[in-house]
Amino acid sequence: MNLKITTLIEDSPGRCDECENGLSFFVESEDFSILFDTGKSGKFIENANSMDVDIRKAKHVVISHGHYDHTNGLVDFIERVNNDFEVFLGDNFFRKKYSFNGRKYSYKGSNFTREYLDENGIKIRYVNEDVAEIFKGVYLFSNFERNSEFESTAPVFYVKEDGRFVLDDFSDEIAMAVDSDKGLVVLLGCSHPGIVNMLESIQKRTNRSIYAVMGGAHLIDSDEDRIKATCEKIKSMGIKHIGMSHCTGEDAARYMRKNICGYFENHSGNVIEI
Incomplete structure (x- = not known):
């Protein structure tokens, strides 16, 4: 299978000028075109247009979890590009998501409802x-x-249920993997359940080696011990390429760059072909 993955948007500019706190990939082969996450606005569409990437071909959209920076561009996609597709959402996607800074709760969920999609x-x-x-x-x-x-969900994320705020367990989070001759190519949104937990689950369930990983690792607020332990686990899995972006964090990116062979920083506009 020939596989092409275009990073339509993430936090830093690369080939594309448009960037934002968000994430979106376009995954293509001779058999399918899949949009994975949609950033926090319609900027990923502008980047696709500037690179001549025909995202109108996407008949399937996968949303990794319900935070705004992975979901809010979906409305722009529906109203400006294409409304003929199937969307894949994790269970509990529509729970109202918030963050808590010690003083107040701020809404961090998507800008659309189940009724809007219907x-x-x-x-x-x-x-x-x-x-x-x-x-x-x-x-x-x-x-x-x-x-x-050593992995735990950050205690700043909450969902609102029956009028009460409870810690978000991110039961809505999903990941995608595409099989290739070289092994699985895994796409992650934010890895809130823990990137090691997610990768080990994927490897165990498929009995396949992981060739490459791209996406967010959510190590942005992690201490040095967790970053080191995460890198050692990833290295032990024999993953050949790991392209981190978005919520991975500068400290984790710096450590991975020095200690993981095959690490690369993934930016808006990057194109990977396998």
Whole structure:
């Protein structure tokens, strides 16, 4: 399978001038075109246009989790580009998400509702399986095992249920992997359940080696011990290429650059072909 992955947007500029606190990939092969996450605005569309990437071909959209910086561009995509697609969402995607800074709660969820998608004729498929094959060799994962002793969800994220704020367990988070002759190519949104937990779950469930990983590792607020432990685990898995971006954090990126062979920083406009 020939695979092409275009980073339509992330936090830093690269080939494209437009960047924002968000993430969006366009994944293409001879058999499918998939949009993975949509950033926090329609800027990913401008980048696609500037690179002559035809995102109108996307008949499937995968949203990694319900935070605004991965979801809010979907409305622009529907209203400006294409409303003929199926969207894949994790269970509990529509729970209202917030962050807490010690003083107040701030809304961090998406800018659309289930009713909005229904009104626009968008087909919704909820992902609640451990592994769901949506095309031959294309898999979505949820319900990640959480066995890593050094990974925990940041205690700043909450959901509102029955009028109360409770810690977000990110049960809505999903990841995507595409099989290739060299192994799995994994796309991650923010890795809130822990990047090691997620990668180990994927490897265990598929019994396949992971060739490459791209996306956010959410190590932005992590201490040195967690960053080191994460890198050692990733190195032990034999992953050949790891392209981190978005919420990975400068400290983690700096450490990975020095200590992981095959690490690269992924920026807006990067194109990877496998």
